[in-house]
Amino acid sequence: MLKVLIVDDSAVVSLLLRNTLEQGGLEVVGEARDGRQALVMVSQLKPDVVAMDIHMPNLDGYQTTKQLMSVNPLPIVLVTASEDPNDAAVAMRALDVGALAVVQKPRGPGHPKYQQDAAELVRTVRNMAQVKVITRVNRLQRSAETSDAAVVSQLTGQKPKIIVLGASTGGPMALRELLSSLHSVLPWPLLAVQHISHGFIGSFCNWLNESSAIPVRIAKQNEIAKAGQLYLAPDDCHLGVRLDSSGACYLQLAVSEPWLGQRPAVGYLFNSVVQSYGEQSVAVLLSGMGTDGAAQMLTLKKLGALTIAQDKASSVVHGMPGEAVRLNAATYTLCPRDIAALLNILALQHAPDG
CATH class of the missing domain: 3.40.50.2300 (Response regulator)
Structure with missing residues (x-):
């Protein structure tokens, strides 16, 4: 026992x-x-x-x-x-x-x-109790030593219009690390699902805003997602998107059945992006227990989207990103700071004067 x-x-x-x-x-x-x-x-x-x-x-x-x-x-x-x-x-x-x-x-x-x-x-x-922990050090600051020049050459064909992220156990620290390293001006909206107990999403949002380079807010039904802001799925609601004829992105909340026992579910968000944006998206899986989102990330990769999984060395629990790696669903496997660096490079390529 x-x-x-x-x-x-x-x-x-x-x-x-x-x-x-x-x-x-x-x-x-x-x-x-x-x-x-x-x-x-x-x-x-x-x-x-x-x-x-x-x-x-x-x-x-x-x-x-x-x-x-x-x-x-x-x-x-x-x-x-x-x-x-x-x-x-x-x-x-x-x-x-x-x-x-x-x-x-x-x-x-x-x-x-x-x-x-x-x-x-x-x-x-x-x-x-199943999670293997080690003495707390700055694990999230470890670098995969990604070459910016190599990344630039590989990203030239990517033209994303949305960034979606999923996380569970260990995800709060990873997401905070990633957001603190982003540029303050990004040309796309970011949507995130973080598995967290009911009642804590508001404090989680405030905590992220303390160090985030971009504003973080809790998603509201039919709100238009704006570039340079991150929207969190609220308690007990799936988060998805709907595009109108002009290309505006409307946030959609749903209380339909849980996916893999989760509501909100990463898979639900990623699947919504499969149907709306397809290859014009970036999907990120951060530390988390289970497999939520990995299969949908594979679908996005097959469509031509950019997909990124957190590496094992920086993950508290490598379940979700590890499953993405196992399925060959991740284009890159990086620590949170290097994920931010990659997104920053991509943002510079799509800046109005870039």
Whole structure:
């Protein structure tokens, strides 16, 4: 059985988490009341995964995550209240220093959404326990040493009108790294699907905007996608596009069935681009668990689109981009900064004076 350490300063919440996780087939090996106690118990009990609150005395979730990932790295899942904007903001910072996922804290057996919350908690903790983590270093800054000259010669035939991105576990850090390295003026809109727990997309958007070279916003139904802006799929909605006769790109949100268990799904977005833009697109798959988007990326590549997968060395989880590589769906395999460099080169080629 997978061993879990719970870290929460509330005995009542700890009991709720224990019961939820044990009913889901996980073994709770201990309960820490604050970050300092968690540091000691991780060394003593050697859990497979830590399920941790954000706001605690002595060391909060962010500080505890930072220390654990520098000296005793292991999978960390933040279990917090999405309706608390302070919790969500701190959760984003903890993801930046190595936490793998953030999930809604179950709202008690009497709540109508308890079973949904409980299932999501168990699924997330179980999945994250499988991730192999290493001591937190600047992994995202590693370069694939791409030759700009070689890339320029290979990109001359590409004439994209849209950039679409997909990410899951480990994706927030990769997407933030990529956006911070982009030029501030891009000739196309960017659309992204990031698998993240319900209630955190707003804080995720704000967190990206702190370092992004371009504006990041949450997509709205029938909004016209503007060049030089990135649009995130909102909670529980697929994101797609619709072109009118003038070529204007309208964002389309849908609550249709999940793809591969996900809504929003990367595959849904990529498939929409297959039908609307085809070869006039760039598709990017970043770090993430599973295979969402890989098959649709292959279709885009066959149509002549530019396709890019994050490399294994810089990925927290190489599932989604790794599947794209396995399918031979990726034109390039690069770290986030080199993906940004490639997009910058492409943007310069299509600048009004270029």
